[in-house]
Amino acid sequence: MLSVSFNNSRRIKMYTPQNPISGLLRLCIGRPITFIFLFVPVIVGLLLSRNFDSGTVATIQHTANVYQQEICGAIPISYAFDDGYESVYDKAFPILQKLNKEHDLNITATSYVITGKVGTEGHMTLIQLIELYNNGWEIGSHTVTHPELVDIDDKQLQKEIADSKKWLEVEGFEVFTIASPYGLYDERVVDVMKQHYYGNRTTELGLNDIPLKNPTEDLYRLKTVFFEGDMTLEEIKAWVDKAFAEGKFLIISFHRVDDIHKVEGEAKLYTTDIEEFEELTRYVLSKAQNYNIGCTDSMPTDLPPLPLK
Ligand SMILES: [Zn+2]
Known part of the structure; x- marks a missing residue:
């Protein structure tokens, strides 16, 4: 195997x-x-x-360890923030840091950044990304310009997928996974991703098997549940329950985190209320109390070359 x-x-x-x-x-x-x-x-x-402890809520890169391993009691849940919005740094990160302090944990998350937008209005700066990274966050690629990958030609596709990784690497980040904009991908897109990344988070709704049935393919079709728009706190909690009950890997995705009452227009659809974000995280931690948080620390460290065989 x-x-x-x-x-x-x-x-x-x-x-x-x-x-x-x-x-x-x-x-x-x-x-x-x-x-x-x-x-x-x-x-x-x-x-x-830069110092880490793995927790039940960890990066996609980190929790990906468990696909092929004994899960040693911990049910992995990952948080992924798309597009690199400023509110991830201003609002979500401080809450996770507060909970880390309270519970003596190191909850981390994955930020999928559009490299062409780093430092532009409303988006995180390079320095903010570095701070997240140094607190154990994964900085993943969300392409250079956020196009619909299935609609661009081969040359552009290569640029969006490879150049975004290269940009992050030049800035000092080790890059493991990508999230396809709008969740759009096809076989051609996956083939290029396989040359550069160890995983692709899609927007397909669902939980991920542990271990994945067909890792070299399933890693590039990771499912998620977005907690925003119509998704209520009760509904996302039910997804957490389901992940724990079935022993599966749940990636919860977000865009912005803010006081929802202060957000207007279309942005409301892509904003998670800050209080609900904290409540969800407290819920995940309460569910995880009976599990052996941190046991993924002993995972092997050798990365196989890409593409995975
Ligand atoms: Zn996006």
């Missing part, structure tokens, strides 16, 4: 840009001196403090 093992994030002790010095210099160029004195030590501190 194929053994797909994912890099155990506990082993990634430091944020390691391909060229950390030039990366920092680039951050400093053109910045006021106060920026350099205030932020560079913060960044260096973050670089040195």
Whole structure:
């Protein structure tokens, strides 16, 4: 049987840009001196403090470990935030950090960023992404420009899928998974993804088997449940119950997290209420109390070459 093992994030002790010095210099160029004195030590501190414990709520990269392994009691639930909105950093991240402190855990999540939008209005900056990453988050690709991948030509497809990864890698992130914009993919799209990633999160509704029945294919068709729009808190809790009851892997996806009463127009459809986000996470943790959180720490660390065979 194929053994797909994912890099155990506990082993990634430091944020390691391909060229950390030039990366920092680039951050400093053109910045006021106060920026350099205030932020560079913060960044260096973050670089040195990258330290993880896996939890029941972990990154898709991290929980992907369990596909081929004994699940040793922990039911994995991953949070994925699409498009790299600022509210992920401003609203969701502080809540997870608060709960981590309360429960002495390290809940992490995956942020799927549109690399062409990093630092633009309403989206997270590179520095914010680095902070998430250094707190154990996975930074995954959501392509360069968020096109409908099934409708673009081969050359463009290659660019969207490969260049977004390359961009993230140059900035120092290790990249494992991608999420196809609008959940759109076909065999041609999957074939290109297989050259560059260990998984693709789609928007297909459902739970994922542990282990996956056909990993080399199923990893590129990971199902999810979006907690936004019409999905109520009770309904998403029922999905959590189902994952625990059936021993399956649940990826809960989001776009923005905010006070829903302050959001207007179409954005409301893609916003999860901040109080409900916290309540959901507390619910997941209460469900997980009887499980051995953290047992995925001993997972193997060798990554097989791509494409997976
Ligand atoms: Zn998207």
